[in-house]
Amino acid sequence: MNPSETIYYAARTDNDGHVLEGDCRYEISGRDPDARWWSITAYGPDDFLIPNPQHRYSVSKTTVARDANGNFAMQIGGNAVGDNSIPVGAGRFSLTLRLYNPGPGVVLDPAHTALPTLKQVSCS
Numbered sequence: 001m002n003p004s005e006t007i008y009y010a011a012r013t014d015n016d017g018h019v020l021e022g023d024c025r026y027e028i029s030g031r032d033p034d035a036r037w038w039s040i041t042a043y044g045p046d047d048f049l050i051p052n053p054q055h056r057y058s059v060s061k062t063t064v065a066r067d068a069n070g071n072f073a074m075q076i077g078g079n080a081v082g083d084n085s086i087p088v089g090a091g092r093f094s095l096t097l098r099l100y101n102p103g104p105g106v107v108l109d110p111a112h113t114a115l116p117t118l119k120q121v122s123c124s
Helices: 104-108
Strands: 006-011 024-030 035-043 058-060 072-076 094-102 117-123
Antiparallel strands (some): 024 072, 024 117
């Protein structure tokens, strides 16, 4: 894989190191990563898309709603609804951020790229 074409980041834990669980709610917030296009997709423990009534499996640069300053905040977990959400049902899940045609700084130093924040908001 050529890093100037695509770079993937995977998360199985939130920013505090807690395993991602569908019984919890998470918020992903930030600004667009330095890339031509990006997407965040949720996967079940079997590494397949998680079936849900909304048929929503990912949010991308072209579908995410932003505030007046260009920032976004999306909800992940349980039966999340709305344009900026990905429902994941119950159980563990993972998230994959894909950067397509990332900027030169990302390609040269992917470990120090500014990525959106993934924090747990609540847990049942």
